[in-house]
Amino acid sequence: MQKVSTLSIDLAKNVFQLLGVDSQGHPCLSKRLSRSKLKEAIINLPPCEIVMEACASSHFWGRACLAAGHQVNLIPAQHVTPFVRGNKNDKNDCLAIYEASRRPNIRFVPVKTEQQQAVLILHRMRERVLSARTACINQTRSLLLEFGIDIPQSYSKFKQELRELLTHSLQPAVLLMISEVYDELTHFERKIHLLDDLFKQENTRSEAAQIIQSIPGIVLINTSAFVASIDKGQAFKSGKEFAVWLGLTPSQYASGNTNRLGSITKRGDGYLRKQLIHGARTVVTHASKKDDDLSRWITALKQRRGHNKAVVATAHRLARLMWILLQKNESYQPQYTQQGAVHHV
Structure with a gap:
C-alpha cells in the first residue's frame, strides 16, 4: 500500500475492486474489499489520488476519501466506457477508470456536499x-x-x-x-x-442563489437546482463550457469539407436543462414587452428563427450569463444601448 500513487476504485453495493498504480504507472495493488474493509483501507492508505466513476454512492465515497486526506477525482461514466478492454468484469473496469483519469481534457465531477x-x-x-x-x-x-x-x-x-x-x-x-x-x-x-x-x-x-435568481427566467426551483448541482460553477472554465455540459449546444458532424450542425446534444443533467428551458420560454414570451438589450436580441431572433429555436438559444445565453455572474459575484442588471435607452425613455 505504501507505493500507491493512484488508487482506482470500482464502486458497488457490497464488494469493491481496487487497483493501485505507482508513480511510474505500474500496477502494484489489486484487491477486492467489502464495504467495511474499504473504509478501513481508505483511512490507512497514505495520501494519494483516488479515481472513481461518477455513479451511485460516488459522492459519499468521495467525501470519505477527502476526509482521509486524499485527492479525489470522479469521472463521468461515458468517459470510462471506451477504455474497457476485454470482457466486462471488475478488474477491467478498474483499469478503465484509471486509464480514463490519465486522459487530457477530462472534466472531473466535483464531489457534492x-x-x-x-x-x-x-x-x-x-x-x-x-x-x-x-x-x-x-x-x-x-x-x-x-x-x-x-x-x-x-x-x-x-x-x-x-x-x-x-x-x-x-x-x-x-x-x-x-x-x-x-x-x-x-x-x-x-x-x-x-x-x-x-x-x-x-x-x-446562499449567496450564489441570490445571484442566479436575479437572472430573467430563473425562479425558485431553477435556482435551488443549479446551486445544488454546480455551486458557483467552479468546475467549468468558461460559460461556453457550462452550456456544453448542459447539452444546449448543437451536435456536430464534420468530415473533410463537410460540416453539419444538428439539434442540441442533450448531454449532461436533463433536469437542469429542462428547468432552464422552461425559464427561457417565459423570457421569450415576454421579451416583446421590454426594451433591454437581451429582450431586443430575443425578439429579433424569434422573428428570424421561430419561437422554439429562440427558446433554446435563450436558454444557452442564460446559462453562459449565469456562469459569468457567478464568477464576478454580481447580480444581473439589464443592459441598454444608447439607442435602446432613448427608446425606453
Missing part, C-alpha cells in the same frame, strides 16, 4: 409528486370520458370542475372516485408547497 445532495433529493421528491399528480389527472379524465364528461386539461380548471361534479347526480362509484381524486390532488398540493418552502429557505442562505 451532503447539503447539496439533500437539496437534490427534495427536487427528486418534487418531480415524483408532479409525475403522480399528472398520472392521477390523466386517468381521471379518461375515466370520466366514459360517462360523457370532458374536463379541460388546465389544472386549475380541472380541480374546479371536480368540485362542481361532486354536486351532480352521478353514479355512487363515480362520485366516490371524484371525491378521492380531489382529496389526492389537495394532498399533492400540500407536498409541493412544503417542498417549495424548503427551497426558498435554502436559497435565502
Whole structure:
C-alpha cells in the first residue's frame, strides 16, 4: 500500500475492486474489499489520488476519501466506457477508470456536499409528486370520458370542475372516485408547497442563489437546482463550457469539407436543462414587452428563427450569463444601448 500513487476504485453495493498504480504507472495493488474493509483501507492508505466513476454512492465515497486526506477525482461514466478492454468484469473496469483519469481534457465531477445532495433529493421528491399528480389527472379524465364528461386539461380548471361534479347526480362509484381524486390532488398540493418552502429557505442562505435568481427566467426551483448541482460553477472554465455540459449546444458532424450542425446534444443533467428551458420560454414570451438589450436580441431572433429555436438559444445565453455572474459575484442588471435607452425613455 505504501507505493500507491493512484488508487482506482470500482464502486458497488457490497464488494469493491481496487487497483493501485505507482508513480511510474505500474500496477502494484489489486484487491477486492467489502464495504467495511474499504473504509478501513481508505483511512490507512497514505495520501494519494483516488479515481472513481461518477455513479451511485460516488459522492459519499468521495467525501470519505477527502476526509482521509486524499485527492479525489470522479469521472463521468461515458468517459470510462471506451477504455474497457476485454470482457466486462471488475478488474477491467478498474483499469478503465484509471486509464480514463490519465486522459487530457477530462472534466472531473466535483464531489457534492451532503447539503447539496439533500437539496437534490427534495427536487427528486418534487418531480415524483408532479409525475403522480399528472398520472392521477390523466386517468381521471379518461375515466370520466366514459360517462360523457370532458374536463379541460388546465389544472386549475380541472380541480374546479371536480368540485362542481361532486354536486351532480352521478353514479355512487363515480362520485366516490371524484371525491378521492380531489382529496389526492389537495394532498399533492400540500407536498409541493412544503417542498417549495424548503427551497426558498435554502436559497435565502446562499449567496450564489441570490445571484442566479436575479437572472430573467430563473425562479425558485431553477435556482435551488443549479446551486445544488454546480455551486458557483467552479468546475467549468468558461460559460461556453457550462452550456456544453448542459447539452444546449448543437451536435456536430464534420468530415473533410463537410460540416453539419444538428439539434442540441442533450448531454449532461436533463433536469437542469429542462428547468432552464422552461425559464427561457417565459423570457421569450415576454421579451416583446421590454426594451433591454437581451429582450431586443430575443425578439429579433424569434422573428428570424421561430419561437422554439429562440427558446433554446435563450436558454444557452442564460446559462453562459449565469456562469459569468457567478464568477464576478454580481447580480444581473439589464443592459441598454444608447439607442435602446432613448427608446425606453
